[in-house]
Amino acid sequence: MPTALAYQAAAHEVMDRHLWDFVEGGAGDERAVLANVHAFDAVRLRPRVLTGCGEPSTKTRILGRHWRTPIAVAPMAYHTAFDDGGEVSTASGADRAGCPLVVSTFAGRRFADIAAATTIAPWLQLYCFKDRSVTRHVIETAEAAGFEVLVLTVDTPRLGRRLRDERNGFRLPDGVLPANLPPGDFSSPSEHSRTAFDPGLDWTVLDWLRSITALPVLVKGVLAAEDAELAIKAGAAGVIVSNHGGRQLDRAPATLDVLAEIAAAVDGRCPVLLDGGVRRGSDVLAAAALGADAVLIGRPVLHALAAEGSEGVARLLVAVAEELADTMVLTGTASLSDARPELVIGRRQPTVEL
Ligand SMILES: Cc1cc2nc3c(=O)[nH]c(=O)nc-3n(C[C@H](O)[C@H](O)[C@H](O)COP(=O)(O)O)c2cc1C
Numbered sequence: 061m062p063t064a065l066a067y068q069a070a071a072h073e074v075m076d077r078h079l080w081d082f083v084e085g086g087a088g089d090e091r092a093v094l095a096n097v098h099a100f101d102a103v104r105l106r107p108r109v110l111t112g113c114g115e116p117s118t119k120t121r122i123l124g125r126h127w128r129t130p131i132a133v134a135p136m137a138y139h140t141a142f143d144d145g146g147e148v149s150t151a152s153g154a155d156r157a158g159c160p161l162v163v164s165t166f167a168g169r170r171f172a173d174i175a176a177a178t179t180i181a182p183w184l185q186l187y188c189f190k191d192r193s194v195t196r197h198v199i200e201t202a203e204a205a206g207f208e209v210l211v212l213t214v215d216t217p218r219l220g221r222r223l224r225d226e227r228n229g230f231r232l233p234d235g236v237l238p239a240n241l242p243p244g245d246f247s248s249p250s251e252h253s254r255t256a257f258d259p260g261l262d263w264t265v266l267d268w269l270r271s272i273t274a275l276p277v278l279v280k281g282v283l284a285a286e287d288a289e290l291a292i293k294a295g296a297a298g299v300i301v302s303n304h305g306g307r308q309l310d311r312a313p314a315t316l317d318v319l320a321e322i323a324a325a326v327d328g329r330c331p332v333l334l335d336g337g338v339r340r341g342s343d344v345l346a347a348a349a350l351g352a353d354a355v356l357i358g359r360p361v362l363h364a365l366a367a368e369g370s371e372g373v374a375r376l377l378v379a380v381a382e383e384l385a386d387t388m389v390l391t392g393t394a395s396l397s398d399a400r401p402e403l404v405i406g407r408r409q410p411t412v413e414l
């Protein structure tokens with residue numbers, strides 16, 4: 061069975077060193093990158109026996125759509141740096157595994173071509189630029205291509221200081237460009253983001269989004285129960301518990317460590333998704349037990365794409381989904397709604413009461 065670890069090793073063999081550092085790296089001392097993975101490593105599951113659960117259901121329903129398995133691909137910039145087909149390859153691989161793809165504002169392929177490669181309507185990850193006309197254009201292009209959901213990234217008023225990229229003087233490989241943005245100089249993500257991203261966003265950005273689109277908006281980058289509450293008040297259709305894979309705030313908490321607190325605050329009013337460090341099917345079940353309706357997988361998908369293209373993406377995601385089903389059988393968990401916090405040993409209980 062192909063694992064995330066095996067694809068990481070395979071990608072390391074084939075990837076340019078600076079590109080590797082761009083993908084693997086995080087902000088500062090990379091505490092938050094490690095914290096995500098360590099939080100999952102520390103999980104032990106408490107199996108129940110003789111439950112009669114031999115054929116578990118991994119199905120779920122998110123924003124009115126049926127998902128075969130509670131796994132989607134996290135938004136990541138520039139898949140064309142890893143495979144010539146870029147996001148088109150990722151979308152078709154994810155489709156074969158039954159997983160939706162969240163497409164980055166900085167996708168290297170046109171939204172219409174990405175949408176045509178999958179039977180599952182993609183979601184658009186949105187960076188809100190100072191120039192709102194550009195942001196609006198990105199949304200309209202995605203809507204015209206049939207995208208169904210917006211994911212507003214809120215943890216990036218400025219890009220985290222990524223020391224590997226600073227040391228390497230990182231520049232995108234020649235020919236790697238965002239396919240859905242007006243022409244500009246994108247060669248250094250840190251320099252571009254400094255001039256283009258709006259550092260002064262507040263919750264009223266959701267009002268503006270609602271005034272220009274009817275698509276549901278999920279807020280990605282929530283790490284505090286108070287912000288989940290504010291997101292719902294501002295009209296968000298869901299929250300994504302994320303620390304951007306440790307690429308933003310070096311001392312951000314592991315996402316798994318704040319999940320229960322946020323799920324308790326949301327209390328079923330909207331879907332709660334999580335990303336950061338999800339590598340195994342057993343990680344998916346732990347996240348479900350602590351309140352996630354679905355998870356997103358980031359770096360391992362790029363590793364699989366770099367190592368084996370579209371086929372690699374499909375094989376990785378199928379493997380994680382099968383491992384989720386295995387773990388459900390072995391813990392006596394018949395369905396995702398049966399995954400309760402008692403399944404997980406040694407996690408802290410919610411700490412914030414609203
Ligand atoms: C190379 C790379 C590019 C990324 N680009 C984006 C992006 O364009 N927009 C965004 O919201 N998050 C972006 N992310 C963050 C991911 O969406 C996600 O939060 C994170 O990778 C999940 O953690 P994991 O990689 O440990 O699975 C990026 C992450 C990586 C590794």
Ligand SMILES: CC(C)CC(=O)C(=O)O
Pocket residue numbers: 137166219249253304307
């Ligand atoms: C081009 C970057 C802004 C993409 C990103 O979000 C990241 O590298 O984490």
